[in-house]
Amino acid sequence: MAICFIVPPHILSAVVKNGNADQxxxxxKSIEISESIRQKRQAFDSLRSLRQELAPAGKQRLIYSAxxxxxxxxxxxxxxxxxxxxxxxxxxxTGTGATYDLYWTTYQRNSIDNRGMSLLSTVHYSxxxxxxxxxxxxxxxxxxxxxLFTQFTKPIDxxxxxxxxxxxxxxxxxxxxxxxxxxxxxxxxVFGSLVKxxxxxxxxxxxxxxxxxxxxxxxxxxxxxRSMKAPGTAYDDPVIGKDMQPGDMxxxxxxxxxxxxxxxxxxxxxxxxxxxAVAIGGNAWESAGKIWYETLTTKxxxxxxxxxxxxxxxxxxGEIFGTGSKEEKAVEEAWKKVGVI
Amino acid sequence: MLITxxxxxxxxxxxxxxxxDTTKIDPEKAKGVEEVLxxxxxxxxxxxxSAQGKNSNPDAFTYxxxxxxxxxxxxxxxxxxxxxxELRKLISYLQKL
Numbered sequence: 001m002a003i004c005f006i007v008p009p010h011i012l013s014a015v016v017k018n019g020n021a022d023q024x025x026x027x028x029k030s031i032e033i034s035e036s037i038r039q040k041r042q043a044f045d046s047l048r049s050l051r052q053e054l055a056p057a058g059k060q061r062l063i064y065s066a067x068x069x070x071x072x073x074x075x076x077x078x079x080x081x082x083x084x085x086x087x088x089x090x091x092x093x094t095g096t097g098a099t100y101d102l103y104w105t106t107y108q109r110n111s112i113d114n115r116g117m118s119l120l121s122t123v124h125y126s127x128x129x130x131x132x133x134x135x136x137x138x139x140x141x142x143x144x145x146x147x148l149f150t151q152f153t154k155p156i157d158x159x160x161x162x163x164x165x166x167x168x169x170x171x172x173x174x175x176x177x178x179x180x181x182x183x184x185x186x187x188x189x190v191f192g193s194l195v196k197x198x199x200x201x202x203x204x205x206x207x208x209x210x211x212x213x214x215x216x217x218x219x220x221x222x223x224x225x226r227s228m229k230a231p232g233t234a235y236d237d238p239v240i241g242k243d244m245q246p247g248d249m250x251x252x253x254x255x256x257x258x259x260x261x262x263x264x265x266x267x268x269x270x271x272x273x274x275x276x277a278v279a280i281g282g283n284a285w286e287s288a289g290k291i292w293y294e295t296l297t298t299k300x301x302x303x304x305x306x307x308x309x310x311x312x313x314x315x316x317x318g319e320i321f322g323t324g325s326k327e328e329k330a331v332e333e334a335w336k337k338v339g340v341i
Numbered sequence: 342m343l344i345t346x347x348x349x350x351x352x353x354x355x356x357x358x359x360x361x362d363t364t365k366i367d368p369e370k371a372k373g374v375e376e377v378l379x380x381x382x383x384x385x386x387x388x389x390x391s392a393q394g395k396n397s398n399p400d401a402f403t404y405x406x407x408x409x410x411x412x413x414x415x416x417x418x419x420x421x422x423x424x425x426x427e428l429r430k431l432i433s434y435l436q437k438l
Contacts, residue, residue: 070426070429127433130351130353131351131352131353131400131401131402132352132400133351133352133398133399133400133421134398134399134400135398135401135422136398149353158352161352162352162399162400165399165400168399176396176397176398176399184399185399188399212352212353225352225353225355226354240355241356257349257356258349258403259350259396259403262350262354263350263351263353264354
């Protein structure tokens with residue numbers, strides 16, 4: 001993981017050399033903090049590699065707690081063989097296991113890197129932190145502020161979403177900007193939803209297609225953060241506003257915020273996946289999921305846009321299920337309905 | 342002094358914004374704002390150039406802070422991964438006000 005600070009090390013060194021007493025003090029402290037974090041991370045990475053070499057093949061979960069600090073990875077509270085007892089830790093352990101199982105049993109992918117990488121999660125990150133993210137090497141979860149959001153380990157699809165950012169990083173490595181960024185977000189929502197559907201044994205027709213259901217406290221007017229079935233309808237609340245996701249290209253949002261609206265425009269490919277899955281029927285992870293997985297891992301360049309993804313998924317469907325198959329037709333029809341092709 | 346904190350990105354994708362007029366809050370808290378601004382070296386943070394960078398960590402936050410005093414506006418955009426402990430303190434202080 002690249003731990004970046006605002007002021008590059010060579011500038012800090014110059015300030016130590018040439019600055020006044022106050023500036024020197026600040027630069028020395030910054031160097032000290034940076035070096036301390038770097039050393040801790042190096043030691044941890046060595047330990048993680050060693051444990052991975054010694055561990056038996058298969059699912060390897062490591063759960064840490066930041067104890068409400070921003071130090072990563074924090075302190076160990078659970079391993080594969082000694083699950084955590086802490087609630088957030090247990091949720092991260094379960095969600096991570098369900099995600100590993102989806103990728104392994106359905107797509108024969110051995111963890112994020114397909115080489116059995118241990119799955120590291122840190123819970124209790126920062127204070128009242130309303131977020132979960134993938135930092136390039138691990139998952140990080142906040143506890144939520146308690147007024148609007150509960151803990152981010154609670155919905156299982158959040159864990160599936162974050163781990164899929166890792167899978168994307170090791171495969172298509174979609175640029176996190178504009179349409180490729182929205183695809184990056186959408187693939188995470190797709191496989192996050194599939195983790196939930198598989199764990200609940202739900203068919204495409206039975207699934208709720210919501211992302212982040214249960215993340216809001218009871219004071220928020222909303223079911224979830226996003227709806228793949230009906231983008232733009234997940235929440236409408238006087239404090240946090242209204243779900244802005246479009247379900248087709250007529251509602252595409254052009255903005256500089258959020259890397260070009262990656263969490264907004266992901267509604268379009270999300271809806272294409274939903275339409276494909278319900279048109280095919282049955283378990284979505286076994287049909288549409290296979291098409292999307294094949295596309296993510298073998299067909300897309302990092303700069304792919306929505307149209308590239310649409311044509312690539314049609315091609316994948318033809319390769320997996322046959323040219324002219326109902327699956328291939330369902331994919332093509334879905335992208336047409338959302339206005340991409 | 343008028344100080345505006347905005348936050349975009351994150352798993353939720355829900356933006357957050359807060360504006361604080363230090364002339365209209367408790368003087369002790371206003372003094373605190375000045376202190377965290379100075380200790381964070383906010384004014385030394387390089388202005389964001391969209392051509393030079395983007396938030397490449399999926400679901401991480403992007404913060405923008407605007408400080409307006411005596412007609413002069415300083416605005417900085419900072420990615421979550423680039424926050425040092427002092428800038429974290431500044432953001433945390435503003436969020437808690």
